[in-house]
Amino acid sequence: MVADLTAARFAPEHCPRLVIKIGSSLLVDDSGALRESWMQSLCADIAERIKAGQKLIIVCSGAIALGARRLGLAQGGRATLADAQAAAAVGQIALSRFWQEALSDHGFIAAQILLTLDDMEDRRRYLNATATLERLMETQAVPVINENDSVATEEIRFGDNDRLAASVAQAVRAGGLLLMSDVDGLYTANPAKDSAAKRIATVETIDSSTTGLADDGEGSLMGTGGMASKLAAAKLATEAGIATAIISGRHDHPLQHFTKGDSGTIFAPSMSPKARKSWLASRQSARGTITVDDGAVRALLNGASLLAAGITAIEGEFLRGDLIRLCGTNGTAIAQGLSEYDADVARKVMGRRSEEHQAILGTTPRRAVVHRDHMVLL
Ligand SMILES: Nc1ncnc2c1ncn2[C@@H]1O[C@H](COP(=O)(O)OP(=O)(O)O)[C@@H](O)[C@H]1O
Numbered sequence: 072m073v074a075d076l077t078a079a080r081f082a083p084e085h086c087p088r089l090v091i092k093i094g095s096s097l098l099v100d101d102s103g104a105l106r107e108s109w110m111q112s113l114c115a116d117i118a119e120r121i122k123a124g125q126k127l128i129i130v131c132s133g134a135i136a137l138g139a140r141r142l143g144l145a146q147g148g149r150a151t152l153a154d155a156q157a158a159a160a161v162g163q164i165a166l167s168r169f170w171q172e173a174l175s176d177h178g179f180i181a182a183q184i185l186l187t188l189d190d191m192e193d194r195r196r197y198l199n200a201t202a203t204l205e206r207l208m209e210t211q212a213v214p215v216i217n218e219n220d221s222v223a224t225e226e227i228r229f230g231d232n233d234r235l236a237a238s239v240a241q242a243v244r245a246g247g248l249l250l251m252s253d254v255d256g257l258y259t260a261n262p263a264k265d266s267a268a269k270r271i272a273t274v275e276t277i278d279s280s281t282t283g284l285a286d287d288g289e290g291s292l293m294g295t296g297g298m299a300s301k302l303a304a305a306k307l308a309t310e311a312g313i314a315t316a317i318i319s320g321r322h323d324h325p326l327q328h329f330t331k332g333d334s335g336t337i338f339a340p341s342m343s344p345k346a347r348k349s350w351l352a353s354r355q356s357a358r359g360t361i362t363v364d365d366g367a368v369r370a371l372l373n374g375a376s377l378l379a380a381g382i383t384a385i386e387g388e389f390l391r392g393d394l395i396r397l398c399g400t401n402g403t404a405i406a407q408g409l410s411e412y413d414a415d416v417a418r419k420v421m422g423r424r425s426e427e428h429q430a431i432l433g434t435t436p437r438r439a440v441v442h443r444d445h446m447v448l449l
């Protein structure tokens with residue numbers, strides 16, 4: 072049941088709507104100038120895909136970096152919020168102009184949309200923004216989106232364009248999201264600091280062992296959330312059923328490069344609840360067994376999650392996310408599912424009521440030991 076985790080998944084024939092997010096580091100060179108020839112090669116790739124029938128939506132960063140150079144602002148325009156907002160106002164107009172000209176060279180019309188978090192969270196504005204995007208996609212216009220940095224206050228900022236791109240991908244029901252960056256995917260450690268770091272080609276589930284790989288140091292004003300924000304965006308998107316990839320924008324024709332070779336990190340979209348249940352039922356390799364009392368058996372058969380209070384014994388050294396079997400006191404297998412806890416932590420809370428868990432664990436407890444969404448009756 073593992074989804075096809077190759078670049079083909081993002082091709083026009085498999086993915087009618089694709090959101091592509093381009094990071095600041097790709098748009099602007101070390102001196103703060105626009106990397107025009109690279110962007111033109113990207114636009115050629117974009118044009119090729121649109122001609123092949125794919126609807127593309129671009130989320131493009133870089134306004135602050137570009138504007139800061141033009142205004143001669145220190146720290147890339149990120150010293151204060153006011154600097155970042157002034158820089159964005161200057162840089163955005165240059166970015167928009169670039170997209171307009173570069174897309175027009177291929178016969179397409181650029182459409183600029185600047186969004187804040189409020190626009191996507193307020194129902195009326197969300198519907199309005201979505202309707203605009205839908206209408207644009209019916210035409211030959213290519214939406215180019217950025218955060219509306221110049222008006223966004225701390226409270227209404229998206230904070231980074233990775234998250235904005237994931238939110239837009241959900242709004243337009245995209246099949247895929249490409250996060251294009253200066254790094255060729257997720258590595259086992261930050262490759263800028265550790266030359267032994269290895270690229271991870273595919274990720275089926277984003278959990279704490281995945282997010283723990285992001286090593287970004289300090290975040291900065293108005294974006295550049297580093298790998299952590301890419302993983303948060305990938306989680307949001309994949310949970311909405313959208314295949315996501317972090318891909319390199321270091322080469323010319325970056326979309327062709329991704330399509331051709333073994334590059335990037337591809338994150339699997341979550342399965343539909345029905346498909347997920349049948350996948351869970353088909354899995355054989357349980358890493359542990361939990362015995363539950365008669366009350367818990369009845370609750371499970373009625374479709375409830377397994378709470379720690381109903382557990383009488385735990386066998387095996389499973390980890391969070393591992394498949395475990397749930398049995399009645401007579402040894403009959405009742406259900407199987409994915410554990411929300413490592414075995415040693417589950418042992419600490421077994422037989423105890425949920426209200427006691429916080430004190431036992433010293434951290435916020437999870438909802439259940441096996442949640443009903445991740446469980447199937449046998
Ligand atoms: N585990 C990791 N794998 C890859 N890159 C990582 C990792 N941890 C941190 N990074 C850093 O994340 C950076 C990409 O994020 P960022 O600079 O915000 O990109 P963008 O401007 O494209 O949004 C990389 O250049 C790299 O230094």
Ligand SMILES: N[C@@H](CCC(=O)OP(=O)(O)O)C(=O)O
Nearest residue numbers: 095132133134135232294295
């Ligand atoms: N909206 C900001 C960029 C924010 C952002 O997320 O930057 P990046 O992490 O480089 O994609 C700008 O246009 O400068």
